[in-house]
Amino acid sequence: MAAEGDKFVYDPERNYDDATMAQIRVMENEIASQNNIVSDRLSLQTLMEEYADADDAFKLKIKDLESRYRYMRRTRGDGNCFYRAFGFACLEQFLTDSKTLPRFKEVAQKSRDELVSLGFPQFTIEDFHESFMAAIKQVEKQCSVTELSNIFNDQGLSDYIVVYLRLLVSGYLQKEADFFANFIEGERTVKEFCNQEVEPMGKESDHIHIIALTTTLDVPVRVEYMDRVDSEKCTQHNFPEESQPSIALLYRPGHYDILYS
Numbered sequence: 001m002a003a004e005g006d007k008f009v010y011d012p013e014r015n016y017d018d019a020t021m022a023q024i025r026v027m028e029n030e031i032a033s034q035n036n037i038v039s040d041r042l043s044l045q046t047l048m049e050e051y052a053d054a055d056d057a058f059k060l061k062i063k064d065l066e067s068r069y070r071y072m073r074r075t076r077g078d079g080n081c082f083y084r085a086f087g088f089a090c091l092e093q094f095l096t097d098s099k100t101l102p103r104f105k106e107v108a109q110k111s112r113d114e115l116v117s118l119g120f121p122q123f124t125i126e127d128f129h130e131s132f133m134a135a136i137k138q139v140e141k142q143c144s145v146t147e148l149s150n151i152f153n154d155q156g157l158s159d160y161i162v163v164y165l166r167l168l169v170s171g172y173l174q175k176e177a178d179f180f181a182n183f184i185e186g187e188r189t190v191k192e193f194c195n196q197e198v199e200p201m202g203k204e205s206d207h208i209h210i211i212a213l214t215t216t217l218d219v220p221v222r223v224e225y226m227d228r229v230d231s232e233k234c235t236q237h238n239f240p241e242e243s244q245p246s247i248a249l250l251y252r253p254g255h256y257d258i259l260y261s
Contacts, residue, residue: 038088038152039074041260047072061226064233065250069224071260072250079202082209082249082256083162088152089247089258090219091139095148097246098140105136107217115171125167131160162201169209170194172216183208204254210239220245224259226252 044066051058073088075081094101112129116122135151152158173180177190184193197203214221220243225235238245248259 036153037076037155037158038084038149040149041071041073044069044072057228058226060232061234065224065226065259069248069259069261073258075257077255079204080162082205083165084152084158085249085256085258086213086221087161087165088148089249091135091148092145093247094139095142095145101140104217104219105140108132108136111168111216115167118171118174120167120171125164128160128164128167131157132164135161159201165213166199168216169212170198172212173198173208180208214239222248224248224250226250
């Protein structure tokens, strides 16, 4: 890679895969060293400090992010970061947007029976659903952000919420199997994909997971992609495409965090 002023210039002679993997390992080690599963709000400047020794490909994208966002909230890099980031950001927004909370609560309440109708054993999903609903009810009571953070930083409660969100993704993909079968690689059925790549804890998420979760809960999200695409700016993607999301996530190779404007 070469740099001309503040402009990123792609260098075809450089092995970007190795550089990306090295950055992922640094990021994972830093996040794993944190005590919290979900951090407090942090200035976006901490992101620039994290990439102080990185090349301009990332630094220019951080400058782009700083033009739209002021804060971030880190999530632990354990393969469940998308679900924790989405879950926390989703519930946090309802603390200041109580008008849409009743609809969300109704969707979440009905989701258990919908999963049962798809063949998920009720006795298996009951506890996970109860933990998810308990968090929603705390938000309904206008708990503080600190109290919400405590829920997501309790390993047991946090993991139960993640499990249920994974089940929601699995259920939606299986319900719409005819459509999503076109996007499954490796000659697997949608159900096999869900059993192997969606339901197990620690499995990372991609577009297909985001589409399923945002659609089944009817909560749009914007993802800012800070990767090595040959551009000075982050790529934005709204899920669904024509939506106007009120929550934003930051994607770096292999990891999701929360962004705040």
